Amino acid sequence: MSHPQNATVFLKDKARAKWHDDTLWIVREKRDATIHLIPEWEQLRELASQIKDHTLSKLDYYLEELEKNATANGIKVHWAENAEEHNQIIGKILEEKKCKAIVKSKSILTEECHLNPFLEERGIEVVDTDLGERIIQFLKQPPSHIVMPAIHLKKSDISDIFHEKLHTEKGNVDPVYLTHAARQHLREKFLQAKVAITGVNFAIAETGEFVVCTNEGNADMGVHLADTHIACMGIEKLIPRRKDLGVFLRLLARSATGQSITNYNSHFRSPSPGKELHLILVNNGRTKQLAREKFRNSLKCIRCGACMNTCPIYRRSGGFSYGSTVPGPIGSILSPGIDLKKYSTLPFASTLCGSCTDVCPVKINIHEQLYEWRQEITKAQGSSLKGLSMKLANGIFTSPLAYKISGKMMRASLKTLPNSVIYNPLNAWGKGRNLPELPTESFKDWYKKNRNEQ
Amino acid sequence: MSSKASILAAIKGLNMKEKPLPEIPVFDVAPNLVEAYTLALNSNKGTVLTKKELEVLITESSFQKIYSSSPTFNQFTNCELPQHPSDFADLDLAIIEGQFASAENAAIWLDDSNLDLRAIPFITAHLVIVIKKENIVGNMHEAYERIGSTNSGFGVFIAGPSKTADIEQSLVIGAHGAMSLKVVIL
Numbered sequence: 001m002s003h004p005q006n007a008t009v010f011l012k013d014k015a016r017a018k019w020h021d022d023t024l025w026i027v028r029e030k031r032d033a034t035i036h037l038i039p040e041w042e043q044l045r046e047l048a049s050q051i052k053d054h055t056l057s058k059l060d061y062y063l064e065e066l067e068k069n070a071t072a073n074g075i076k077v078h079w080a081e082n083a084e085e086h087n088q089i090i091g092k093i094l095e096e097k098k099c100k101a102i103v104k105s106k107s108i109l110t111e112e113c114h115l116n117p118f119l120e121e122r123g124i125e126v127v128d129t130d131l132g133e134r135i136i137q138f139l140k141q142p143p144s145h146i147v148m149p150a151i152h153l154k155k156s157d158i159s160d161i162f163h164e165k166l167h168t169e170k171g172n173v174d175p176v177y178l179t180h181a182a183r184q185h186l187r188e189k190f191l192q193a194k195v196a197i198t199g200v201n202f203a204i205a206e207t208g209e210f211v212v213c214t215n216e217g218n219a220d221m222g223v224h225l226a227d228t229h230i231a232c233m234g235i236e237k238l239i240p241r242r243k244d245l246g247v248f249l250r251l252l253a254r255s256a257t258g259q260s261i262t263n264y265n266s267h268f269r270s271p272s273p274g275k276e277l278h279l280i281l282v283n284n285g286r287t288k289q290l291a292r293e294k295f296r297n298s299l300k301c302i303r304c305g306a307c308m309n310t311c312p313i314y315r316r317s318g319g320f321s322y323g324s325t326v327p328g329p330i331g332s333i334l335s336p337g338i339d340l341k342k343y344s345t346l347p348f349a350s351t352l353c354g355s356c357t358d359v360c361p362v363k364i365n366i367h368e369q370l371y372e373w374r375q376e377i378t379k380a381q382g383s384s385l386k387g388l389s390m391k392l393a394n395g396i397f398t399s400p401l402a403y404k405i406s407g408k409m410m411r412a413s414l415k416t417l418p419n420s421v422i423y424n425p426l427n428a429w430g431k432g433r434n435l436p437e438l439p440t441e442s443f444k445d446w447y448k449k450n451r452n453e454q
Numbered sequence: 455m456s457s458k459a460s461i462l463a464a465i466k467g468l469n470m471k472e473k474p475l476p477e478i479p480v481f482d483v484a485p486n487l488v489e490a491y492t493l494a495l496n497s498n499k500g501t502v503l504t505k506k507e508l509e510v511l512i513t514e515s516s517f518q519k520i521y522s523s524s525p526t527f528n529q530f531t532n533c534e535l536p537q538h539p540s541d542f543a544d545l546d547l548a549i550i551e552g553q554f555a556s557a558e559n560a561a562i563w564l565d566d567s568n569l570d571l572r573a574i575p576f577i578t579a580h581l582v583i584v585i586k587k588e589n590i591v592g593n594m595h596e597a598y599e600r601i602g603s604t605n606s607g608f609g610v611f612i613a614g615p616s617k618t619a620d621i622e623q624s625l626v627i628g629a630h631g632a633m634s635l636k637v638v639i640l
Contacts, residue, residue, distance in 0.1 A: 023623055038558075040481045047476055054475040060465040067458075073607075079458040131629055132620035148620065155622045175624035183630060190630070191540050207603075217576045217616040217631025224573035225539055235461065240475060242603075246595040247478060249611070250558075260494055260559035261594075263614040264576075264631070270607035272572055283457070287464035 002345040007317035020152065021315040027148075028309040030258025031359065038250070047247050049363035052300035055205075055238050056290065062205040062238050063281065069208025070279055074270040078280045083113035086282045090115065090197070090230060093278060094124060097228060099195045101125040103186075105212070105219035106133060107199030108146055108303060109232050109282060112325040115197075127189045129218040131182050138165050144319030146326060147256050147305035152318055186218070196222030200233035201302070202248055203279075206241045209269035210279065213252065213262040220266055228276040231268065235281050236299040248302060251361035255304040289337045294372050298333045300362040307356035307366055313349050322346055329356035333369040340380060347373035483592020487557040488639060491590050495560035498614030499627055500635035508582060508638050512547070517580070522549035523570050524584045526640065539573035548578035548632075552612075554589035555637075556597040561613040562637070563597060565606035572608050576616075581632035583612065586640050 011017050035041045055062055067077045080086035086109075094102065102119070104110065104126060116126045116137075128137045132149035136142065138161045143149030150158070155173040162168040168181045198219045203210040210231060212219045223229040239248065253259040271277035290296055308314045308328030319327040324335040324343055332346035347370045356366040441449075455463070484490035492502045503511070505526065512520070512530055521542070522531045527549045536542055550569065552562035562583050564575065575581050591597055601609070616631030627633060 026623070043479070043481075047478060050474065050476045053473045057470045057473040060462045063462065063465075079456065079461060081457040081460055085457060129630065130620070131618045135620065148623075150620050151623075153622075155624075158621055175621040176626050178621055179618060179626040179629060183628065186630060187543070191543055215616070216618050216629035218629070220573070220576040220610070221630045224571070224576060242601065243478060243595070243598045246593070246598040250594050257619075260497070261561050261611065261613045263498060263612065263617060265561065265611040265613075267609040268607075269605075269609070272607065281461075283461045283464075287461060290465065291468055 001323060003317070003321050003323070003349040004345065006321035006323060007313075007349075010318040010321055011316070016154065017316060017318070019154075020318060023151065024309045024315045027257060028306070028359070031255055031306060031309070032258075034254045034258045034260065038254070044247055044251055045361055045363050048251055048302075048361055049300065051239060051244050051247065052362050053297065055240055056236070056296065056299055059235065059238065059290065062240060063235060065205040066203055066208060066238060067281075069205065070210075071208070073208045074277065075208065075268075076276065076278045078278060080280055080282045080284070082284050083282075086113045086232065086280055086284070087115055087118040089280055090232075091118065091122060093228065093230060094119070094195060097195060099124070099228075101127070101189075101193060102195045102197055103127050103129050103189055103193040103222040103226070104197040105199070105214060105222055106130045106149075107197065107232055108143075108325060109199055109234055110197065111143065112284065113232075113282070127186070127193075129186055129189070129222055130214070130216060131179060131218075134182060134186065135161065138162075142320075142325070144327065145305060145308055146303050146328075152320065187221075190221045190225050193222065193226050195228045195230065196226040197230045197232065198223060200231050200237050200279075201252070202245060203233055203238050204240075204242050204245070205238055207269065209242075209267050210237075211245060211249075211265060211267050213249075213265050215259075215263045217264050220264055223268075224272075227274075228278070229268070229271065230278045230280065232280045232282060235283055235286050236301075252302055252304055255306040255359065255361040285338050289334070292337065295333060295337060295369055297364055298330065298337075298366075298369060300364055301330050301334070302362055304361055306359040306361065310355045310359050312351055312353065312355070317349065322349070329366045329370065330360075330364070333364075333366060333373060336373050336377065340377065344377050344381070347371075347377060478595055481593060481595065483596070484557055487590040487592060488587060490557040490592075491555060491560060491639075494558060495614070495635075495637055498560050498635075499617060499625075500560060500614045500637060503582075503636050503638050505638055505640065508636065511636075515547075517546040519545050520547045520549070521545060521574070521578075523568070523574075524549045524551045524582075526584055526638075527582075535570050539571045539577060542571065542573065542577050545574075545578045547580045547582065548574050549582040549584065550575060552583045552585045552589075552637075554591055554597065554600050555585050556592070556594050556611075557590050558593045559613055560637075561594070561597070561611035563601060563609065563611055565604070565609035567606065569608070575610070575612060576631040578632055580634045580636075581612075581615070582636045582638060584638045584640060590639075 078089045135150045144152040159173045163170050200210045201213045253262045314328040324331045335343035350370045354367040520530045555562040615635040616629045618629040
């Protein structure tokens with residue numbers, strides 16, 4: 001399925017699509033309101049960008065530093081070349097612990113590695129503990145947004161699934177009631193779990209510690225009650241110094257939701273006495289992206305989701321339309337690096353307006369990279385239909401006569417073209433759009449007629 | 455080749471030119487830190503109380519199980535510290551001391567030296583953190599300067615009660631962790 005096809009499905013429910021668009025724009029506005037309270041905001045973005053650029057330029061050094069310091073702290077460090085190896089490492093730890101149920105808190109990486117189906121096939125119960133993630137887990141859906149995983153759902157949907165799974169009152173759509181029902185349900189899971197899995201927001205090479213940020217407190221509920229904590233991170237999550245966190249924690253939540261900080265920002269350095277702490281460093285294609293100079297700095301991403309909230313296409317097509325673990329503008333520059341063919345329509349799911357680049361807290365030039373990917377994809381596809389029309393256009397602009405004739409032809413044909421041609425499935429942009437009204441004469445004709453009248 | 459070796463070799467093979475690591479400058483902070491702190495905490499849905507106000511609140515409340523590791527409020531403790539944190543699943547109120555706080559976002563720093571069990575501030579139904587007025591700093595840069603290179607196994611910035619907006623963006627307090635956060639500034 002391509003992005004335009006998926007977007008069509010999303011847009012069938014017009015009222016819901018409008019709600020989605022408006023709601024995400026409100027989040028964008030909250031972000032704007034909060035950053036205007038920080039006079040040094042632009043300086044912070046520049047610092048964050050430089051810190052990440054620096055780290056990526058010495059990533060091998062900092063990874064080894066992290067391993068050395070974390071190991072000295074009592075953390076067991078593992079390396080995984082790909083998703084399969086990541087899952088195997090977790091599977092092995094759980095086997096050693098004879099663990100049949102785990103609690104997990106928001107981790108886009110474990111989603112990327114398809115950890116849940118891997119564990120479930122082995123008879124292990126996986127409970128996603130972030131409220132939004134638990135909701136979509138009940139519905140067997142992937143997240144549609146990296147910060148607000150259930151943003152595509154209405155409270156009536158959530159009420160229905162909670163009625164089915166948690167036996168809440170039928171038709172009770174009160175968010176407080178539903179949240180507290182989930183609290184009771186998940187508390188039982190937290191109290192029973194022996195192993196907790198979390199993602200990582202930042203890992204610090206200098207101190208060998210890592211930081212996990214949540215608002216719900218689900219990561220902490222999981223890991224402090226369990227005997228074993230397994231944290232999974234992509235190798236790009238590194239920063240050099242502890243004090244760099246000052247920059248990133250000021251940027252992350254403000255960019256994500258407009259809060260000044262997430263309510264829980266936990267720094268894990270060594271396990272509690274008698275407990276175990278594992279850290280898995282995962283590559284899964286990241287070194288390949290690092291090797292692509294034009295796309296290297298997409299690895300600076302701190303997963304705030306600001307580019308999604310501001311994107312006119314994301315807001316109007318929904319996270320599922322991208323068909324990738326990370327949707328939206330940042331997903332559209334990360335995913336083609338993983339599978340160019342599968343994600344070939346994503347870099348075209350953009351107006352190239354540049355709003356994503358403007359809000360990015362680490363200054364990734366997202367819209368420029370979207371444009372670069374379009375060129376890579378066009379090259380890879382050879383002379384596709386689009387390529388042919390580009391060649392035709394090229395011919396027209398190099399010959400003045402062809403240009404003159406083509407203008408007349410275009411005005412004539414656009415008037416007479418049946419709608420089925422303009423609004424056919426090959427032309428995704430025809431949907432929901434009207435052609436402009438055509439002038440009756442060309443500028444050239446108009447100039448000829450009018451130049452002597454002055 | 456091990457995965458570690460292959461990942462490191464792939465990066466080394468790129469021969470990337472080192473880019474500079476910037477120093478973090480000093481930024482201006484709010485002139486009145488207590489006032490700024492109180493505002494920030496309110497917007498995170500927490501509240502500032504005086505010592506007296508907290509004493510009245512506890513006396514008039516129906517909290518069954520209270521644990522205070524703050525000497526200032528020791529008299530309210532009515533239970534023992536359990537072996538396993540899950541035995542605190544029915545804890546109604548925890549009172550703990552924070553080391554310092556950042557005025558720009560209300561975040562309070564606690565580490566193992568403040569936490570008799572790491573789970574306490576999360577598993578308790580209601581949380582009170584006690585800080586000293588002179589330990590409020592301006593922003594997160596100053597906060598990390600205060601942390602310096604201290605060597606605690608666990609540390610956390612807590613800035614509000616547990617909350618979520620995962621159901622249609624409606625803010626609900628008390629997702630998994632503490633359903634309220636009160637901060638006493640001494």
